[in-house]
Amino acid sequence: MTYRSAASVAALIAALAPLPSLAQTSLGFTGGGVTLGVTSSDTSDSLTFVDGWLDIAITAAHGVQLDFGIEDTSAGTLAHAATHIYMMPREGQKYGVFATVSDLDGEGFTVGTIGLEGRLAVGPKTAIEAHIGIGIAHRITAPDNLDFLFAGAGITHDLSPGLTIGLHGEIAEFDETNFQAVGYTVMLEAEYRPRRSPVSISAGIGVSGLDGSNGAPSETVARIGVSYTFGAQTGDPTRRPFRRHNPYAPLALRGLF
Secondary structure: OOHHHHHHHHHHHHHHOOHHHHOOOOOOEEEEEEEEEEEEEOOOOOEEEEEEEEEEEOOOOEEEEEEEEEEEEOOEEEEEEEEEEEEOOOOOEEEEEEEEEEEEOOOOEEEEEEEEEEEEEOOOOEEEEEEEEEEEEEEOOOOOOEEEEEEEEEEEEEEEOOEEEEEEEEEEEEEEOOEEEEEEEEEEEEEEOOOOOOEEEEEEEEEEEEEOOOOEEEEEEEEEEEEEEEEOOOOOHHHOOOOOOOOOHHHHHHOOO
């Protein structure tokens, strides 16, 4: 991780440190968390990432989730931020809209997305989720922007009070004159959280690939992380934070910005 990345990590952790005391106040904070981890693949070295999220209740049925983080890629340090505006009309249902922006440090490269997302409980321990969106990638030195469509789906299941497993996939279509490919990522993940502990350990393994005229061979991807979560915790799987949508992950993995 670069010096600038390390400084950003320190600032992120320092900012989160006092927030547990706000989780139950009238300010509306209902929870949050931070994850520090490492991702690796067949052709890349271990790359560090830091992700954080905050959940703010607006009303009894409406809320806002804020995401932020940084990750090392083969092309440099990528910072990202996202906003999810959602509603929960009844227990077991959560859906809304999202917008994200990512920027590659020092390279004049920015990616933005918007879309719809939702999560539905199909039992006391199982939830399914899906999202769909559009995005645009802009590089100052490039003559054209890279527009793309993307969608994803997943399922999570609580095997026990402390162990959750999930299967998630995402696909994106990049169709421009100078770049044509379909990117995909599929991950099988597990998370273990000891009883009444704010700390959890997660691990995942999957495959990432690019098909099409500008395709690239598929690669095995693995990741491991340690998370600290604060605020209210419930047994309803739909009350967990929305996942980070990352349709350009196959490009970032290969440095194709």
